[in-house]
Amino acid sequence: MTETTETLEHRLSRIHLALEKEQLEKVDDVLSDLEPAEVALLLESLPPAARISLWERVPGEIDGEVLLHVHDEVRGTLIDDMDHAEIVAATTGLDTTDLAEIFEDLPQQVAADMLRSMDALQRSRLQETLSFEEDSAGRLMRTDTIAVRADVSLETVRRFLRWKEAVPDNTHMLMVVDRDGRFVGVLPLARLVANDPEMAVADLMDSEVDSIKVTMKSTDVATLFQTHDLTSAPVVDESGLLLGRIIIDDIVDVIRENSEQALMNMAGLDEEEDLFAPVMPSAKRRAVWLGINLLTAFLAAWVIGRFEAALDQIVALAVLMPIVASMGGIAGSQTLTLAIRGLALGQISRTNSQWLLRKEIGIAALNGVLWSLVVAVLAVLWFDSIAIGVIIAAALVINMLAAGIAGIVIPLMLKRAGIDPALSGSVILTTVTDVVGFMSFLGLATVFLL
Amino acid sequence: MTETTETLEHRLSRIHLALEKEQLEKVDDVLSDLEPAEVALLLESLPPAARISLWERVPGEIDGEVLLHVHDEVRGTLIDDMDHAEIVAATTGLDTTDLAEIFEDLPQQVAADMLRSMDALQRSRLQETLSFEEDSAGRLMRTDTIAVRADVSLETVRRFLRWKEAVPDNTHMLMVVDRDGRFVGVLPLARLVANDPEMAVADLMDSEVDSIKVTMKSTDVATLFQTHDLTSAPVVDESGLLLGRIIIDDIVDVIRENSEQALMNMAGLDEEEDLFAPVMPSAKRRAVWLGINLLTAFLAAWVIGRFEAALDQIVALAVLMPIVASMGGIAGSQTLTLAIRGLALGQISRTNSQWLLRKEIGIAALNGVLWSLVVAVLAVLWFDSIAIGVIIAAALVINMLAAGIAGIVIPLMLKRAGIDPALSGSVILTTVTDVVGFMSFLGLATVFLL
Numbered sequence: 001m002t003e004t005t006e007t008l009e010h011r012l013s014r015i016h017l018a019l020e021k022e023q024l025e026k027v028d029d030v031l032s033d034l035e036p037a038e039v040a041l042l043l044e045s046l047p048p049a050a051r052i053s054l055w056e057r058v059p060g061e062i063d064g065e066v067l068l069h070v071h072d073e074v075r076g077t078l079i080d081d082m083d084h085a086e087i088v089a090a091t092t093g094l095d096t097t098d099l100a101e102i103f104e105d106l107p108q109q110v111a112a113d114m115l116r117s118m119d120a121l122q123r124s125r126l127q128e129t130l131s132f133e134e135d136s137a138g139r140l141m142r143t144d145t146i147a148v149r150a151d152v153s154l155e156t157v158r159r160f161l162r163w164k165e166a167v168p169d170n171t172h173m174l175m176v177v178d179r180d181g182r183f184v185g186v187l188p189l190a191r192l193v194a195n196d197p198e199m200a201v202a203d204l205m206d207s208e209v210d211s212i213k214v215t216m217k218s219t220d221v222a223t224l225f226q227t228h229d230l231t232s233a234p235v236v237d238e239s240g241l242l243l244g245r246i247i248i249d250d251i252v253d254v255i256r257e258n259s260e261q262a263l264m265n266m267a268g269l270d271e272e273e274d275l276f277a278p279v280m281p282s283a284k285r286r287a288v289w290l291g292i293n294l295l296t297a298f299l300a301a302w303v304i305g306r307f308e309a310a311l312d313q314i315v316a317l318a319v320l321m322p323i324v325a326s327m328g329g330i331a332g333s334q335t336l337t338l339a340i341r342g343l344a345l346g347q348i349s350r351t352n353s354q355w356l357l358r359k360e361i362g363i364a365a366l367n368g369v370l371w372s373l374v375v376a377v378l379a380v381l382w383f384d385s386i387a388i389g390v391i392i393a394a395a396l397v398i399n400m401l402a403a404g405i406a407g408i409v410i411p412l413m414l415k416r417a418g419i420d421p422a423l424s425g426s427v428i429l430t431t432v433t434d435v436v437g438f439m440s441f442l443g444l445a446t447v448f449l450l
Numbered sequence: 451m452t453e454t455t456e457t458l459e460h461r462l463s464r465i466h467l468a469l470e471k472e473q474l475e476k477v478d479d480v481l482s483d484l485e486p487a488e489v490a491l492l493l494e495s496l497p498p499a500a501r502i503s504l505w506e507r508v509p510g511e512i513d514g515e516v517l518l519h520v521h522d523e524v525r526g527t528l529i530d531d532m533d534h535a536e537i538v539a540a541t542t543g544l545d546t547t548d549l550a551e552i553f554e555d556l557p558q559q560v561a562a563d564m565l566r567s568m569d570a571l572q573r574s575r576l577q578e579t580l581s582f583e584e585d586s587a588g589r590l591m592r593t594d595t596i597a598v599r600a601d602v603s604l605e606t607v608r609r610f611l612r613w614k615e616a617v618p619d620n621t622h623m624l625m626v627v628d629r630d631g632r633f634v635g636v637l638p639l640a641r642l643v644a645n646d647p648e649m650a651v652a653d654l655m656d657s658e659v660d661s662i663k664v665t666m667k668s669t670d671v672a673t674l675f676q677t678h679d680l681t682s683a684p685v686v687d688e689s690g691l692l693l694g695r696i697i698i699d700d701i702v703d704v705i706r707e708n709s710e711q712a713l714m715n716m717a718g719l720d721e722e723e724d725l726f727a728p729v730m731p732s733a734k735r736r737a738v739w740l741g742i743n744l745l746t747a748f749l750a751a752w753v754i755g756r757f758e759a760a761l762d763q764i765v766a767l768a769v770l771m772p773i774v775a776s777m778g779g780i781a782g783s784q785t786l787t788l789a790i791r792g793l794a795l796g797q798i799s800r801t802n803s804q805w806l807l808r809k810e811i812g813i814a815a816l817n818g819v820l821w822s823l824v825v826a827v828l829a830v831l832w833f834d835s836i837a838i839g840v841i842i843a844a845a846l847v848i849n850m851l852a853a854g855i856a857g858i859v860i861p862l863m864l865k866r867a868g869i870d871p872a873l874s875g876s877v878i879l880t881t882v883t884d885v886v887g888f889m890s891f892l893g894l895a896t897v898f899l900l
Binding site: 007017020046161166170194195220225252260262275282283289290308311312317318321322326337351359366370371 | 460466487621643678681698699706709710729746751776796
């Protein structure tokens, strides 16, 4: 009975120091207590040099499992450090589903050799798994399903299981199939052990169970697991033939990755991004996002440039204009974030988006009026001009209304166009709030003050 | 065998239209096929009036389960619509863990009556659960654990289970305890069914299993489940006495909520926020965030105001200054988002934060130089002044370096101070990039151009 009281952060400091001081026994000490997923987290938390030092100390027998648990980008750096033989050794113990996940990250030569060294059955299984689309149920599915027939007795099932010997610990239910191998229901192990051996599987099985089509998208599978409180589910082909099972262990990863994705995408980052990637590739990737944003910044500057006459005569305008743009940006990003989460959860549809838009306009109007009064009073006190106060108040209300509308309309339009609203929504939104903010404030000033 | 092919979005449109046209049989039709968690999602996706209409059609026997699955804020609106008797009816079927989750949201009078109507055992159980801190293992724990002794045979265990009859379908393992009730290991049902009935529990049980202290934080429990691929785990008190079990169904919610939290908090929103909350309370909540941001906007305006002389003489400065501030803000928020995710995963510690800081400075320097060249060329072409090009380039490099440093240092400092970096990080970061951006650009211009 082990107890995990040490936090990752503490363990990380300990192993990092041991690596720096080259106290390799200490490193091995820490490693020996860890699960593969914990080693994966540690590797992800280390700068490149330390990461490779640690990776070389990881026992070969868990290499494959560790590779499975790291993010794609980190996996690439680890595989780069392995020679041909090490890669083959690491991946031989893995089941087909896991191997498929790693397979496409392998150097071509290694992948080809590996396919050649497999027996025909293994090879055809791997190729079948690879033939399913990424992010589909087929890729998540495990094929170590135990299936029984509905017309046999519990006693027969028990004898069968005892004869089979190796029943995976994570088997929580048996699949029940008809004579053609078509899925008809499940028998939870809890029912198998708690009932009279004379009873038939058919009397106890649960046939009201959701079966998952092998082509179903993995995010939809995750939703199904969550809404139906599943821990495992059967996977079937078009004709209902049982192909395998999906277990919740693999679904947890899908759920976590999906939730992280929106956060990372909103900052123009990839969910698989390595926190400790070297400077050069990181800088390259981020350059793209900065470049796109530069375009929108120049657009805003161009708008400001249209009002040089006003800026030339009233310097207060230059001082106050960022306030209008910034308040619009903040208000808009609140609406946008809510809409992005709602869309990700499938909670926004044609029928309720109108209501949502009206609600956000209402909020924008209330907060627009409230804060424009505050800003107006401060502006009047600062620049001793009632006209400037009135103009900034009007511009602020206009921009916050635009922000509320844009925060709903932009993600809906992007979604309809098949573009991830989290990735591009914030750039477009800021463009709107900058342009509307500068244009309304400087425009009103030009009309009424010059 | 049911098949779930209809997406939530489609179902939502269908039920929303039926509610609007008051086709109540159609509403009941949709409802009858749904799991409580799906009904909860539907309720969360409806504007207030439609939500209440739907809630009144939800069959009373799943009311309790539905209340469990909705976010806190929505739960409040649903409970407000129920009368005393309905609440009592809805919550009587729930087990103690679930009841505890709802209990604190109940009107005081109802809660008091409910406690009074319970028998002594129920009441003491509920009070015990409530005595554990929110977000601790004690609150996640279920007490329907089945425990056996290590020295008995599998046959005895089977007879015991058959005698017990009601073994929950989500039982995947039996807990093994010593004669004092202390936890010693687990016996997966898969091993129970696949082995010789003559064998003893001790021969087959897994004693290398992590037990969870009842006081452990629920986020740590979630990490443990993920890193150790658990589907259920025993909960023990200080002395190792078995108190209950935590199952993965409940952990999935913790994982999802934690991931969503960072996304929502970065926009100053609460994770429990109701997408369809009425205008007034939503506006109030968001007003606070806007007010905080207004302070920082005025700080930036004040900085700009220090340079009125420069702005008065060179209008190009007013046109270009938002570019410097905006590029810094974008670069900084990329670094900040990475740091926030890293901190949430526990991947950033004292030992690697130095490396991370150097990396981000390197990236900022590379992208700073790259984009400042682009901006400089465009500025020179636009305003026909080499001096302005040089000055904006220098200011941009300075601000992007400041952004990179602030993106790491701010979240680390907030974390150390016990403040959620996702919630306040972006406001502070924008303040830094605005102030540094305007100050460096206008300051350099004042020194070299006036």
